[in-house]
Amino acid sequence: MPFIIDAEGIVVRFGDFAAVNGIDVKVQEGVIYGFLGPNGAGKTTTVKVLTTMMKPTEGRLSVGGYSTAEEPRKARDLIGVVQQHIALDKDISVRENIICRAMLHKIPKKEIEPRLMELADMIGLTPYLDKLVGNLSGGWKRKVAILCALMHEPKILFLDEPTAGLDTQSRHMLWDMIRQMNKRGTTVFVTTHYMDEAESLCDVVSIIDKGMIKESGTPKELCARIGQWTVEYDSEEGKRRYRFFSDWYDAQAFVSQVSERDPATRKTHLEDVFLEETGRDNMKVTEKRLRV
């Protein structure tokens, strides 16, 4: 089955620094694809490349079957983008922002209002349509940005850290919205550094660190790869340590070995996979990178 996003050997260099270093991204149509990584891992740069906002230094990319190097315009028509920074005009109303974005995508005038009302009803935005965007809370602004990106009915929706800085209620509200979009047939590419979000929302995830893909697969597959059972216990220095086991009995045998160090057995989470791949001590990782 062809991939709706098919990127091979993508490299993005800024001078000597490779922000993205030879990654492959292959996304099947109709999935919610999570792109995970710590701050500065290369998530936003990758999104900029995949959405044609930035040309890669090296590599080949096709979106919806169109090569972005040869037919960028056709590829762009298939995508909707919600950037990490909410890109809305704050001094005009929600309705005006949405109408402007729809007009820029050349949606016929008579289709704009019904489509706007349908989407606004679906995500509960109707009471806010005539409010100034600048007066809305972060969660509602993010909803408006997503609605703007959906007006031209894109086949792929890119969301760059959509829930960054939002409260729990707003995050869950957005997750529901993303699931709804996906049920309507939109492929969703979402970057995040919240593991619970990726685990709850995504069909497939990739973990990127220092510009390279470390792991790819379904959240369950990734957890199984390091061992689906986790035993956590205190080390002699008092730090929490983690051991992973494929078999529950092996995990219990280990627990009995460290019974004096406050052990606990639990299912492995995506967060464990993420920390194993990207390093548990982010400060050390950052220091190492700065030294390089």
Next chain:
Amino acid sequence: MSLIGDTMRVAMSDLYYLKRNLPILMATSIVTPVLYLVAFGYGLGKDITMEGVSYMAFMIPGVVALTTVTSSFTTVANKLMVQKRFYESFDEMLLCPISKTSLILGKSILGILKSMMCGLLMLLIGYFLSDDLQITPMLILCMILSCMVFSMLGVAAGMIVPDLPRMNLFNSFVILPMTFLCGTMFSLDALPEVAKNIIGALPLSQTSACLRAAALRWDFPWVSLCILIGYGLLFYGLCLFSLRKTN
């Protein structure tokens, strides 16, 4: 047709902004020129004649020129700077199926409309203050042209200048000196030859010359009009270049 349609699509968000804030935008734009008319026209130049007409009649086209120029430039440059650096909504436009020319023209519309309204208001005030002044089709055409040229400069500045402090620097060292020196309130003949030639080549000097000649029915300076069009093309090229670089 597609160019005009796409230009209006780009301008739409700015037009909504203009509609919401029209009285405030107009009021802030005409305070300074009205003060110039009162202070220099009435206060200082009541009994002065310049190039054969009263100082008030001489000054009004210059004040109209500086109003259109500063209003179009600052409106467009500041709005684009905000949309590009703070709202980041301009980047979204680059993803839409819109040509670069439509983007440039669309982003100029706000400046053209607002500065034309301010310019016409100043012209109306001036019409009642001086009997020598005439509102002619050529005068309106020259105003539209100057609004277009300086709105285009505003787009280029909004694209190129990286932050607000540098934009203020550009305003203080380029736009503000031009508004005073480019024949808006005095004749360039009063300047030393070298300064006269340098300042005379600036776009606002051409605007002042065209508006004054059209308003006072003097011989029309067609060369100035051509130079002004040339500046317009230059600024358009600058916008196109910076847009390509951004892309």
